[in-house]
Structure formats: structure tokens, C-alpha cells
Amino acid sequence: MTELQTDPPPIVPPPSTPPSPPPRADRAVVRDALTVGLTVGASGAAFGVTGTAAHLSVLQTCALSLLAFTGASQFALVGSLAAGAAVPAAVAGALFLGLRNCLYGLRVGPRLEIPRALRPLAAHVVIDETTAVTLAQPERRSARIGFAVTAISLYLVWNLTTLAGALGAGALGDPSRYGLDAAGPAVFLALLGPRLREGGTERSVGALAVLLALAAVPVMPGGTPVLIAVAAVPLALALRQARANHARTSAGTDHAGTDHAGTDHAGADEEARR
Amino acid sequence: MTVWIAVLATAFGCYLCKLLGLSVPAGLLDRPAVRRFAELAPIALLAALTALQTFGQGTHGLTVDARAVGLAAAGIALWRRAPFLVVVLLAVVVTALVRLL
Numbered sequence: 079m080t081e082l083q084t085d086p087p088p089i090v091p092p093p094s095t096p097p098s099p100p101p102r103a104d105r106a107v108v109r110d111a112l113t114v115g116l117t118v119g120a121s122g123a124a125f126g127v128t129g130t131a132a133h134l135s136v137l138q139t140c141a142l143s144l145l146a147f148t149g150a151s152q153f154a155l156v157g158s159l160a161a162g163a164a165v166p167a168a169v170a171g172a173l174f175l176g177l178r179n180c181l182y183g184l185r186v187g188p189r190l191e192i193p194r195a196l197r198p199l200a201a202h203v204v205i206d207e208t209t210a211v212t213l214a215q216p217e218r219r220s221a222r223i224g225f226a227v228t229a230i231s232l233y234l235v236w237n238l239t240t241l242a243g244a245l246g247a248g249a250l251g252d253p254s255r256y257g258l259d260a261a262g263p264a265v266f267l268a269l270l271g272p273r274l275r276e277g278g279t280e281r282s283v284g285a286l287a288v289l290l291a292l293a294a295v296p297v298m299p300g301g302t303p304v305l306i307a308v309a310a311v312p313l314a315l316a317l318r319q320a321r322a323n324h325a326r327t328s329a330g331t332d333h334a335g336t337d338h339a340g341t342d343h344a345g346a347d348e349e350a351r352r
Numbered sequence: 353m354t355v356w357i358a359v360l361a362t363a364f365g366c367y368l369c370k371l372l373g374l375s376v377p378a379g380l381l382d383r384p385a386v387r388r389f390a391e392l393a394p395i396a397l398l399a400a401l402t403a404l405q406t407f408g409q410g411t412h413g414l415t416v417d418a419r420a421v422g423l424a425a426a427g428i429a430l431w432r433r434a435p436f437l438v439v440v441l442l443a444v445v446v447t448a449l450v451r452l453l
Contacts, residue, residue, distance in 0.1 A: 117437045124440060138359050145363035154401055155362050162411040165358045176366040178394040183373020201371040257447030260422040263405035264443030267423060270398040271430040283392050284399035291400035292414060300411040307400030311392045
């Protein structure tokens with residue numbers, strides 16, 4: 079999610095500088111990391127309010143922030159429970175979202191080279207924000223600083239604001255009066271935004287998922303429309319494949335087809351690079 | 353009690369996902385099809401959740417209300433590359449203002 083506010087990687091000093099990086103570069107990483115930790119962490123308040131509005135206790139709401147510590151899954155779980163989903167469906171939706179953290183681990187692991195003993199602890203904070211900051215760094219030292227500072231500041235702020243939100247919710251009364259029921263979907267949308275910029279396949283998946291989920295609401299049990307939306311992935315991939323094939327076959331007969339094939343190849347290249 | 357089960361199962365499962373990513377040797381989960389699915393599945397889920405929590409009402413109802421306006425404002429802010437917190441706050445404030453009208 080932090081592609082949004084992560085500044086471009088700090089300017090690296092010229093190569094003539096001695097091996098130990100100057101404190102200026104370190105300070106820049108720390109500043110970026112703190113910006114992410116503090117701003118994103120503050121939305122823990124929205125989660126605290128949402129959690130208690132969904133009839134979780136203050137303790138349950140805080141337990142999620144402390145132990146699950148991955149915003150999208152947390153919002154998904156309480157949202158599904160509030161909408162009357164059965165526990166297995168609600169948990170499955172949250173875990174599906176949590177799967178992306180597994181991919182993040184695959185990417186940040188080699189960058190950080192975390193000592194084996196620290197891995198169980200470090201794993202807990204491998205999430206959207208820490209990954210974004212880590213991958214934006216040009217070298218291992220700044221990657222490690224960025225990861226650690228983002229992780230610690232975000233963990234502290236996210237959990238403190240969750241508690242504040244959960245406690246404050248009772249005093250507020252009906253949270254929808256303050257528009258706080260829009261916080262959850264807005265968090266999802268903000269996480270989604272940068273992904274939709276990545277390419278046509280991403281946008282097709284998003285659009286198909288919305289259609290599938292909304293179509294499923296009236297007829298399927300609570301909590302399942304989210305899971306059904308995952309079918310958008312194979313569907314979108316099949317559609318793109320069919321279009322690419324179509325473009326390739328018509329490429330032999332006319333020039334318009336060649337153009338199509340060209341753009342599809344560009345898309346494929348772009349995907350291959352990631 | 354069932355809520356506690358949901359909370360703890362989610363916490364445990366989420367932690368396992370994170371630990372797995374850091375623990376498996378690079379390349380094991382790196383088959384292109386697996387990777388592509390794992391990259392795209394969150395997009396499907398986030399898009400679906402955005403739509404469901406914007407238009408959903410109760411278990412089986414759909415409606416267009418103040419949330420839709422708030423989310424539209426958030427969408428515009430996002431398109432203009434506003435920071436995360438601004439996007440969320442804007443959705444909340446606009447939704448609240450529409451309800452006041």
C-alpha cells in the first residue's frame with residue numbers, strides 16, 4: 079500500500095564515498111520508514127472502531143492487531159463477521175488475503191538475509207508496508223534499517239491506535255454517524271490502487287472480482303461472495319490468453335491485429351519483469 | 353467464543369503465511385503459475401471486499417448509500433496519488449458529511 083507514500087529511494091552518495099555509508103543516507107531511510115509507520119499506523123484507529131462496531135470486544139479487537147498484524151485480513155475478518163458470515167468462511171477470506179505476505183517473505187528474505195534465530199520474530203512484521211520500504215532500498219544496509227524502523231514504528235502505532243479506537247468507539251455511539259463504516263472499504267481501495275496501475279490483467283481481475291462478488295451476494299451464504307471472487311483470477315487469465323491468441327491468429331491477415339499482438343506482448347513483458 | 357476462534361485462527365494462519373515466506377528456500381514457490389495466482393488473488397479479494405463493504409447491506413442486501421459517495425471521493429484521491437491516510441480519511445469524512453445532509 080505504501081507505493082503511495084514511500085518516497086523514491088534516497089539518493090545514494092557517489093561511489094567514491096568510503097565503504098561505511100554516511101549518516102545522511104541512513105537518516106533518509108529512517109525518515110521514509112517513520113513516515114510510513116506513523117501514517118499507516120494511525121489507521122489502526124479505524125480498525126479499532128470497526129472491530130468494536132462489529133461486536134468484537136476491545137480485547138478481541140486488540141488481539142487481532144497484536145497477533146494477526148496485517149490490516150487487510152483484520153478488516154476482512156471483522157467485516158465478514160459483521161455481515162453475518164460463518165466463522166470458516168470469514169477466516170478463509172482473511173487468510174486468502176494473508177497469503178500475499180508469504181510472497182512478500184520470498185522477496186524480502188534474500189534482500190535482508192535475516193539470521194535464522196531472528197526469523198520467527200521478523201516474520202510477524204513481513205507485510206505490505208515493510209516490504210514496500212525494504213524493496214525500495216538500493217542496498218542491504220538501508221534495506222535492513224528501513225525494514226526494522228518501519229516494522230517497529232508501525233507495530234507500535236497500529237496497536238496503540240487500535241486500542242484507542244476500540245475504547246473510543248463506545249464513547250462515540252453509532253460509528254456510521256461519523257462515516258467510519260467507510261474506513262474498511264477505503265483501506266481496501268487504497269491497498270488496491272497501486273496494484274491496478276500495474277497492468278491490464280490486474281484491472282481485469284479487479285473488475286471481474288467486483289462483478290462476481292456483487293452477483294453472489296443475493297444468492298450465496300454470507301462470507302462466500304469474497305471467496306467466489308477469487309475465481310476472477312483464472313477467468314481473467316483465460317480471457318487475456320484468448321485475446322492474445324486471437325490477436326496472434328489475426329496478425330497474419332491484417333495490420334490492426336499486429337498492433338494488438340504488439341500491445342499484448344508489451345503487457346507480457348511487463349509481467350515477466352516482476 | 354466463536355469470535356475468539358475466528359480471531360485466533362486468523363492470527364495463527366496469518367503468522368504461518370508470513371513465516372512460510374521467510375523460511376522456504378527461494379524458488380520452491382516460484383513456479384510461474386503459482387506465483388501469478390498468488391500475485392493476483394489479493395487483487396480479486398481486495399476488489400471484492402471494497403465492493404461488498406461499500407454496497408452491502410446485511411447478509412443478502414445491496415444498496416447505494418453515503419458510503420458509495422465516500423468511496424468515490426477516496427477513489428479520486430487515490431487516482432491523484434494522495435497518501436494512504438488521506439484516502440481513508442476522505443472516505444470517512446465525505447461519508448459522514450453526506451449522512452448529515
